[in-house]
Amino acid sequence: MSGFRPGDFFLADCPARLAVELIADKWTVVVLYGLSKGPVRHGELIELIGGISRKMLTQTLRRLEAHGLIRRHAYAEVPPRVEYELTPLGATLIDPIHMLTEWARANGEAVLDALDADPEPVAQSD
Amino acid sequence: MSGFRPGDFFLADCPARLAVELIADKWTVVVLYGLSKGPVRHGELIELIGGISRKMLTQTLRRLEAHGLIRRHAYAEVPPRVEYELTPLGATLIDPIHMLTEWARANGEAVLDALDADPEPVAQSD
DNA sequence: AAGCTAAGTTTCCGATAGGAACCAGCGGGT
DNA sequence: ACCCGCTGGTTCCTATCGGAAACTTAGCTT
Numbered sequence: 001m002s003g004f005r006p007g008d009f010f011l012a013d014c015p016a017r018l019a020v021e022l023i024a025d026k027w028t029v030v031v032l033y034g035l036s037k038g039p040v041r042h043g044e045l046i047e048l049i050g051g052i053s054r055k056m057l058t059q060t061l062r063r064l065e066a067h068g069l070i071r072r073h074a075y076a077e078v079p080p081r082v083e084y085e086l087t088p089l090g091a092t093l094i095d096p097i098h099m100l101t102e103w104a105r106a107n108g109e110a111v112l113d114a115l116d117a118d119p120e121p122v123a124q125s126d
Numbered sequence: 127m128s129g130f131r132p133g134d135f136f137l138a139d140c141p142a143r144l145a146v147e148l149i150a151d152k153w154t155v156v157v158l159y160g161l162s163k164g165p166v167r168h169g170e171l172i173e174l175i176g177g178i179s180r181k182m183l184t185q186t187l188r189r190l191e192a193h194g195l196i197r198r199h200a201y202a203e204v205p206p207r208v209e210y211e212l213t214p215l216g217a218t219l220i221d222p223i224h225m226l227t228e229w230a231r232a233n234g235e236a237v238l239d240a241l242d243a244d245p246e247p248v249a250q251s252d
Numbered sequence: 253a254a255g256c257t258a259a260g261t262t263t264c265c266g267a268t269a270g271g272a273a274c275c276a277g278c279g280g281g282t
Numbered sequence: 283a284c285c286c287g288c289t290g291g292t293t294c295c296t297a298t299c300g301g302a303a304a305c306t307t308a309g310c311t312t
Contacts, residue, residue, distance in 0.1 A: 003163030004174060010159055012176030015234030016227045017156065022237065023226075024150050026269085034137060037129030042290055048130060048137050053271055058291060068240025078278045079288045089236055096225040103222045104145030110215055111145060114194025152300085168259055179301050184260060204309040205258040 022067060027052055027060045029097055032086070035070060036094045039085040069093065148193060153178055153186045155223055158212070161196060162220045165211040195219065 010016045023029055030052075034045050045057055052060075061084055064070045069090035075081040086094070130137065137143075149155055156178070160171050171183055178186075187210055190196040195216035201207040212220070 004160075010227050010230075011156070011174050015238070016230035019230030019234040019237060020155055020226060021152060024152055024155060026147060026150055029146055029150060030137065030143065034130075043288095050137065054289095054291070055272095055293090056270060059270095066241060066244050067237045068243075069237070074290090080277085080290050082290060089233060089240070092233060093229060096222070096229045099222040099225045100146060100149075101142045103219060104142035107215060107218060108141035108145040111148065111193045111195070112141070114215070115192060117194075118192050180260070181262090181302090182300065185300090200259090203258095204307080205256085206260085206307085208259060 022063075023093070025060075027056055028064065029100065031057070031060050031064065032069065032090065032093055033097055033101070035084055035086050035090070036097070039073070039083040042082050042084070045084070064090070148189075149219070151186075153182055154190065155226065157183070157186050157190065158195065158216065158219055159223055159227070161210055161212050161216070162223070165199070165209040168208050168210070171210070190216070 004011060010020075023032075027049075030049055031045065034040060034048050040048070042054075042057065042061075046052065046054065049057070061070065061072070065072050065084075068087060070084050071087050073083045073085070075083075149158075153175075156175055157171065160166060160174050166174065168180075168183065168187075172178065172180065175183070187196065187198070191198050191210075194213060196210050197213050199209045199211070201209075
């Protein structure tokens with residue numbers, strides 16, 4: 001075909017695809033990054049991240065918890081206090097995420113330049 | 127707050143967030159990976175990737191083109207032939223993507239284990 | 253003339269995303 | 283005694299996402 005052979009991982013059915021789809025949504029990477037420096041409370045994440053709704057945060061956290069990437073710690077206090085922190089497994093994702101953020105810092109502007117160099121009607125305002 | 131100071135990149139308003147949101151959708155990373163070994167035709171990508179619809183592929187390719195990550199080459203032939211390839215900018219994304227796939231290869235199974243260790247009703251079958 | 257081909261596009265429709273607003277439990281002010 | 287508000291979470295509702303499948307275009311084969 002074009003350099004790939006049927007056994008190549010990542011394309012079609014393979015565990016890598018599952019894993020990539022796990023983190024390839026709007027908030028997962030941002031939330032993981034927000035937890036990268038230690039335990040953080042729900043409300044702290046809300047203002048830290050900026051732009052995420054409570055619902056999406058809770059939903060993202062639940063999914064990460066179910067996938068074993070973070071751990072939830074609810075303290076029986078009033079008002080409630082809930083902290084989230086990376087598991088050792090989750091911590092292994094921080095390096096790849098840092099590579100992405102490094103790329104973004106280095107090339108983000110080039111992407112934006114390309115965007116308004118082609119003012120084609122792609123109808124989206126990323 | 128919890129180790130972050132206001133100037134930290136990535137959280138809230140910053141170019142890194144824009145860039146991460148650019149690639150944080152279901153297909154972008156997979157398509158870029160599919161192009162990582164040289165020019166590929168539309169139809170080749172369809173069967174190479176497996177599971178993507180023509181519509182989503184076209185849409186993803188258009189967006190990547192608009193962001194300057196890939197280049198489209200349409201040959202005036204019948205039946206049509208269109209090849210896509212990474213731009214130099216797009217090629218810089220391959221390394222971060224490889225880190226993700228390496229992570230996935232190493233830890234994908236652990237994630238799946240965690241998933242069916244918590245059979246909580248998260249109602250999704252990633 | 254009919255049918256194939258490859259890349260797109262369009263239409264239809266179910267699934268998902270995501271914001272606004274609401275809920276629960278309890279301590280404190282008045 | 284009553285209401286307020288703090289915090290994490292959930293419900294409701296709509297806009298968007300995204301897949302399946304039909305349609306388009308134009309030259310070549312049969």
